[in-house]
Amino acid sequence: MCSCISHSFSLKKVRPMQTKKAQKNHKTKIIVVINQKGGPGKTTLSFHLAHAGIKNEHSKVLCLDFDSQGNLSQYLTDDLDVIAKTDGGVGSLFEGAVPHPSKTTHPQIDLLHGHRELDRYDSDQAAEDRAYSQEMPEMLRSLGYDYIVIDTPPAVGLRHLAPLFWADLAVIPLEPAVSGITGFQNVLRAIDESISALNPKLKWVGVMNRANMRVKSHREKDAWMRETYGDKILATFTTRTGVADAMEESPARPVWAHRGAPKELREQWRDICTQIIEK
Incomplete structure (x- = not known):
């Protein structure tokens, strides 16, 4: 099911670790939500993981929206036009500028927003050099x-792969379909062939999403994933309108804060998202 990854890396781009700075900033955990297939629920899961990171009144979470569609930015700001703001935002990371996260409509969650011109960084050599320098993850943790x-x-490129170099944990959501499983496996191949040499401490978990367990093919693919990858497949989320309803409120909210959602659904999403951020 896997297809080859054409994007390659150069190990010489990684600069030596600055030990004191890394130790000073070790408390920040970086989580990347990724799949090489569009539509498995990456934005929804990212939104919920950010809220799961608010453990107490002192918790601070930063979201980086590298998708040029900017849906996570829209949900966090309740502003459909945020993607038209093409200066600053998450692009500042690739430009070597000091990032200035903005506040969102969600207390304790800040944002470097995505916008419709992010694609330009995927073919920018200077941006690639910055992304794969050791200073980038250290700066983020600082x-x-x-x-x-x-x-x-979902498209393979700098914004898709570089975050794997920075992260502590990759979360790979997928749907119970051949295309979803292929996208999942392609991420694993990228980690094995390229990223593991740059970031050997990277861990990963998978989450089956939008599964209708009354459909035979969904049951079979869910079972195959669990048989193949074991407990690395952390959970199976079924197709439930409560999650979509919560996200489409104004402002958006995690499903566990949506009173119209069934209790078991609220508890499952909260429990699984909490498990993920504590991995």
Whole structure:
């Protein structure tokens, strides 16, 4: 089911670790949500992981929206036009500028927003050099957040792969379909063939999403994933309107804060998202 990854890396781009700075900022956990297939629920999961990171009144979470569609930014700001703001935002990371996260409509969650011109960085050599320098993850950890949650685009490129170099944990949501499983496996191949040499401490978990267990093919693919990858497949989320309803409120909210959602659904999403950020 896997297809080859054409994007390659150069190990010489990684600069030596600055030990003292890394130790000083070790408390920040970086989580990237990724799949090489569009539509498995990356943005929804990123949104919920950010809220799961708010453990107490002192918690601080930063979201990085690398998808040029900017849906995570829209949900966090309640502003459909945020993607038209093409200066600053998450692009500042690739430009070597000091990032200035903005507040959102969600207390304790800040944002480096995505916008419709992010694609330009995928073919920018200077941006690639910055992304794969050791200074990038160290700079992110120096910003003072407890968690940094990164939403990525499905297309292979700098914004898709570089966050794997920065992250502590990759979360791979997938749907119970051949295309979803292929996208999942392609991420694993990228980690094995390229990223593991750059970031050997990277861990990963998978989450089956939008599964209708009354459908035979969904049951079979869910069972195959669990048989193949074991407990690395952390959970199976079924197709439930309560999650979509919560996200489409104004402002958006995690499903566990949506009174119209069934209790078991609220508890499952809260429990699984909490498990993920504590991995």
